[in-house]
Amino acid sequence: MKLKRVVVTGLGALTPIGNNVQEYWNNLIHGVSGAAPITYFDATNFKTQFACELKGFNVEDFIDRKEARKMDRYAQYAMVTAQEAMLDAQFDLDKIDQDRAGVIWGSGIGGLETFQHEVTNFVNGNGTPKFNPFFIPKMIADIAGGHISIKYGFRGPNFTTVSACASSTNALIDAFNYIRLGHADIMITGGSEAAVTIAGVGGFNAMHALSTRNDDPKTASRPMDKDREGFVLGEGAGALILEEYEHALARGAKIYCEIGGGGMSADAYHITAPHPEGLGAKNVMLNCLRDAGLTPKDVDGVNMHGTSTPLGDIAESKAIQHVFGEHAYTLNLNATKSMTGHLLGAAGAIETIASIKSIVHGIIPPTINHFTDDENIDPKLNFTFNEAQKRDVKVIMSNTFGFGGHNACVLVKKLDF
CATH class of the missing domain: 3.40.47.10 (Thiolase/Chalcone synthase)
Incomplete structure (x- = not known):
């Protein structure tokens, strides 16, 4: 069969160096480091006391407070970037076939902070089993894609890829394949992670995977440098709208590039x-x-x-x-x-x-x-x-x-x- 062409028509980003695509890109080309001392918890006793956290981000600017409380941070980040990408793509949802629009999302860990919080509460509660009813839906790695599809009514393929640090690239490739094989016209794809937590930093420290350059966080991530000694943990999300080429042309979409x-x-x-x-x-x-x-x-x-x-x-x-x-x-x-x-x-x-x-x-x-x-x-x-x-x-x-x-x-x- 002849494979269909797949193009990118929308982008969304939430990163340690920019809370949208334009901020992210501007800081990338100007060489801005997102590393700084950890603010989410007291990291004094950790081997690594810094990370690349989001800056100036308030989820309630994007999601109703009541709804946000039902989501782990990794899912919140997914929703924010998906929204930016969808706005960028300029869809009229009344004019697309939502049965042929899907979501394939990637996350290596999922709701780590939620898991940590609920287990800590259990231990501090002297073993009394008082768990949040949203514990499981907040924690599972597939829920971000579920939230996105519910918001936009996308009833096509929907699943999550989990392959550690390759997760969102795998998601993108799967989304690309579904479109070029003719199984969908539109896919929201990408990935999100929120592992700057006590368990995340502690776990990667135990593996000796993280840089411990606490005296100079901004220069700690130094790929290909002789004195590199580990990665710097980051958080955030990225979303891409993939679309079948003829479908994009028919609606007059802005096209960034083609997935080759x-x-x-x-x-x-x-x-x-x-x-x-x-x-x-x-x-x-x-x-x-x-x-x-x-x-x-x-x-x-x-x-x-x-x-x-x-x-x-x-x-x-x-x-x-x-x-x-x-x-x-x-x-x-x-x-x-x-x-x-x-x-x-x-x-x-x-x-x-x-x-x-x-x-x-x-x-x-x-x-x-x-x-x-x-x-x-x-x-x-x-x-x-x-x-x-x-x-x-x-x-x-x-x-x-x-x-x-x-x-x-x-x-x-x-x-x-």
């Missing part, structure tokens, strides 16, 4: 560490290129997973060199987690949005906080260190890799490339 392809793979190596030679990362990029029907030389840039971990950055750099060969030296590589921190299951969504904006504006955001080259990473690669670079971007890929060895990569391209 998606790839998935597994490391099959270790529960948290990447394959040392970047085997899974290499395979996922090759799979993505194959799906898009493009060659490595067609690609202008890669938004790297780039978490600022000692092993991960090396493995991904090796994989890029395996995939692109000599062309790797002509690419703009960048790691926006240097500014936003790591949004876990929401990372793929906000990083795909950054890639789309690079195509629209011809600018590659920087990888900030580079001070010292790592002798294990080829210095001839262009990681767009410290300053944004102008470039005519036609094709860009976005990588996400999750604990358990889950890898997902999506390719976005200029319309009619």
